[in-house]
Amino acid sequence: MAPQSLQSPAPQPSDLPEDMRALDAAASYLDDHDRSQLHKAWRIGAAAHAGQTRKSGEPYITHPVAVARVLAELGLDAETLIAAILHDTIEDTPLDRDDLAAQFGETVAELVEGVTKLDKLKFRDRQEAAAESFRKMMLAMSRDLRVILIKLADRLHNMRTLGSQSREARERIARETLEVYAPIAQRLGMNLVKAELQDLAFKALHPWRYAALEKRIRQQPAVRREAVIQVEAQLAQRLTKEGLKHRLVSRVKSPWSIYTKMRAERKSLEQVMDVFGFRVIVDTVPDCYHALGVAHATFKPLDGRFRDFIAIPKANGYQSLHTVLFGPYGAPIEVQIRTQDMDLVAERGIAAHWTYKQGGDSSSALNRANAWIAGVVESQKATGNSLEFLENVKVELYPDEVYVFTPKGRILALPRSATALDFAYAVHTDVGNNAVTARVDGRLVPLRTRLTSGQTVEIVTAKSAAPQPQWLDYVTTGKARAAIRQRLKQVGHEEAVQLGHRMLEAALERLDSSIERLPAAQLKRYLSDHRYPRLESLLEDIALGNRIPSQVAQHLSTTPDRDGHDTHAVRARDRILVSGNEGGVISFAQCCMPIPYDSIMGYHTTGKGIAVHRSDCRNVSEYRRSPERCVEMGWDPNVTGDYLVGIRVEADNRPGVLAQMASAIAEAASNIDRVDYLDRDNSVATVRFYIEVHTMDHLEEVRRRLRRVAAVHNVERI
Known part of the structure; x- marks a missing residue:
C-alpha cells in the first residue's frame, strides 16, 4: 500500500511555493491534466524529502523542482518533468519503484530508476574506471534518452549552486562537468545547456580568469559598439531590400569560448574579442541561401570560411550556414543563417523533439541521437575493453584531409573543406579554368560543393568558361587560388x-x-x-x-x-x-x-x-x-552600375531610428556601404550614410524616402 502522503489532495496553484510557481509558469505549455500530475509529483516529492536539506540549508525539494524547471524551459514532456521532480526519491527516501509506477505509470518509474542507477556511477580519476563509467552511461542513454536529459539538468542546477561546496569538491565537479557532461550535451545538440555548463565549470576552476573575461565582455568599448551598430544596420537594410522576413541578433561570446580560443589559437584577448557575431533567422531553407547571398554581397567573405551544415548537418542534427565576412573595420564578422526550426534544434538539440507540435522533419535531431547511441552500443560489443571503447567513441568524425577519386580511380588528397573546384585545379590548371560544374558520385553539383572522403568526382568543362572573382571565396588550396588570380x-x-x-x-x-x-x-x-x-x-x-x-x-x-x-x-x-x-x-x-x-x-x-x-x-x-x-x-546614355555617394541625415537621437532609416534606404532599392555618426547629443543625431545609387534620380528617390521617416529632420548630399 502506498504511503499516506501519496493520497492527500493536490494544492491549488495559489498555494504553491515560489519555486513551484516558477516551474508551473515554465510548464504552461502542458494541458490541465499534465499540470495537475506535475503538482501531484511535487506534493509527493516534498513529503518524501521532508526534513532533508541541501548543503546551502535550503529544503532538498527545491533542487528537483529546479531540475524540472530547467527541462520545462526546454519544452520537455510531462513524464520527464514528473520524473525530474522525483529523480532522487528511490535512492534517498522510503518511496520505491512500485510506488511511483502505481501513481504515475511505468514510464515515469523507469526514468527515475534509470537516473538513480546513473547517479550511482562515480567518476574517478583512474582512467579505466572513468572509461567503464562512460560505457555504462552510454548504455543507460540507449534505453531512454530522457534519462540523460534529466541527468544533464540535474548537473546544470548543481553547477548553478556550486558555491556551497568545498573548494576541492567544486574543482572535482567542475572537471567532471567539462570532461563528461558538457561533451554529451554538445553531442546531443543541446548548445544552451552545454555553453552554461562550460562557463560555470570555468568559473569554478578559474574564478579570477572568468571574472576578468566576463567584465571585458560586459564593458565593451564604445568603438566596438559603434561597429556592431554599423554592421547590423547594413545587414538589416540589405535583407529588407531583398524582401526577406528575418530576425537579426548579435551574438555575445561566452567567457569559456573566449578562453579556449585564446589557448587553442594562441591569440590575445583583443584579437579574440575583435570578432563580430550575428545570427540571421529566416523562414525557409531557400531563404537561408538567399540571406547568405545578401550577406556576401554586403561584406566580402573570407577565404575558406564558409560551411554548409544545412546540406550536410552535423552528427548531432545541427543545421545552419556559417560564413565569415570581412567587416568595415577589418574585423571578421561571423554569421550564422538558419530557419526558426533549425534555431530551435541548434539551441535545444534532441530536447527540441518534444517541443514540436506538428510532424515533418521535427524528429531529425532525436533520430540522429538515437542512431549515434545505437552505433556506440553496437561498437562496444566489438571492443576488447572499456578503454578501447572510449577511444573509439572519441575518434574525430572528420579527418584533416579528404581522399577523393577521379573517374579513372586515381586518389587525390585535398585539405579538409576542399571543394569540387579545388579538385578541378588539382587535376590540371586548364581543367580548373574551364570548369562549369561537377559530378560527385554521378550527381551534378555546383563547383563550390565541399567534398568528403570516398567520393568520386568528375569535372564538366567548356572552352568558353572562365574563372570568376567569386571563385576565390570557396577554394582552399594554394594552387587553385594562384591559378584563379x-x-x-x-x-x-x-x-x-x-x-x-x-x-x-x-x-x-x-x-x-x-x-x-x-x-x-x-x-x-x-x-x-x-x-x-x-x-x-x-x-x-x-x-x-x-x-x-x-x-x-x-x-x-x-x-x-x-x-x-x-x-x-x-x-x-x-x-x-x-x-x-x-x-x-x-x-x-x-x-x-x-x-x-x-x-x-x-x-x-x-x-x-x-x-x-x-x-x-x-x-x-x-x-x-x-x-x-x-x-x-x-x-554613356546607357550607363549601368552602382555608384557610391554620401548623404548627411539629421534625425531624432532615439533607439530604432537608425533601423528605420536603413529600411527606408533599402526600400528605395539602394545599398548602404557604411555609416558614420558625425555628431550626437541628447536630442539630435547627425548620421552620414554612404550609399550606392544608379543615377541622380535614384539619389533623389532615396532622399524622398528618408524624408518620409517621421524622426528625420533633414537630408542632403555631401
Missing part, C-alpha cells in the same frame, strides 16, 4: 586594352586619323622606340595612365622629327564616355563621389588609370595645372 589578372589586362583602344581612337579621331589608318611601319617604329612588344601593351599603358593618349596620337599621326617637336602644340580633346563596364581602369574619386549624370572630368594617374571627378570638385583646379593628364569625360 592569374587568370583574373589576364581578364583585367583585356579590360585595360579595350579602354586604351577607345582612348587612343578618340585622340586620333580629333587628328583625322585612326588606328586602322596608321602606317604599319610607323606604328611598328613607335612600339620599338618605346619598347612595347605589341600594340596591346601600349593600349594597356594608356588606360593605366602611363601614356597620355593625346601625345601618343600626335606621335603616331605625324612623321617623327629627329630634332624633336612640341608634343603639346596640338592637344586632342578626346571625350571618354563612362558606361560602367570599364572595370578597374576607371575609378571614381572619393573626394567628390560623382554619379550619373553629374558634370565630370577625368585625371590620368600613372599606373592607376583614370580617376573621375565632378567638375566642381575642390581638387579639379589643382589637376588643371597638368592639362596633358586631364581627360574630357561624359556619361
